Amino acid sequence: MHALRKWLLSGLLVIVPLFITLAVLKWIIDTLDQTLWVLPLVWQKWLYDNNIRGLGVLLTLGILLAVGAIASNFVGKRLLGWGDAVVRRIPVVRSIYSSVKQVSDTLFSESGNAFRTAVLIEWPRANVWTIAFVTGAPGREVLGHLGGGDYLSVYVPTTPNPTGGYFVMLKRSDCIELRMSVDEALKYIVSMGVVVPGGPATVAIKH
Incomplete structure (x- = not known):
């Protein structure tokens, strides 16, 4: 019975992560395949009739690369700046857009921290x-209430779901400050301390 239990747990450790990974990938591909609506109806019918899966992923990547290329040149930056100014003048929309853009700029910008x-x-x-994880520093008003000094804004993630946490x-x-990379730290948190960067230290546990 002990051997059967061990084999069962070992099988679960292999199958469960693989199953969840495949399920997530399938959901992503199916979702991105829905972006084919931007194509002409004739092409949509031909693609679906031939059951070409995963084309939405390639299409999405192509759109992202194209937009990124346009946004990286002088003309593209001017157009984006003009569009950004227009959106920021629309009531309600500007508050949502500004908040989302500020977060995305912070997370994805190469100069972000x-x-x-x-x-x-x-x-x-x-x-x-x-x-x-360090996300920045408090603003002047908040810092004034803290009595000055050198403060950091820190995000404390929860385990095993790091998308929830505390600021x-x-x-x-x-x-x-730790020498481990952010990726290593995330793996450490998600695995609940099982995946230890640099290898676990030897700890004697008293019974």
Whole structure:
């Protein structure tokens, strides 16, 4: 029975991640395939009749690359700047657009500083430690209420789902910068400490 239980758990450890990965990939491909609506109806019918799967992925990548290429040249930047100004003048839409754009610029811009550094902090109380990510620094108004000093804006992710978490402001002296990369830190968090960057330390557990 012990061997059967061991084989069952080993099988689950192999099958479950593979199944979830394939399911997510299928959902992404099916969703992106729906972008084919931008093609002429004749081409849509031909593509669906021939059951060409995954073309939506290529089409989406092509659109992203094309927009990126246009946005990278002088004319494209002027056009985007004009469009950005127009959108920001539309009530309600401008508040949503501005918020989303600010977050995307912070996350995806090469000059952004979001999730660039993993730090070790005491959370949620003293002598309890966790890994967090530096996202920036507090604004002047907030910093004034904090009494000045060198503070960092820090995102504390939850485990095993790092998309949920807490935004806190801590003194820089209370944050220990880690040498591990952001990717390594995310794997460490998602795996609940199982995947240890650099290998786990030997710990003696007393019974």
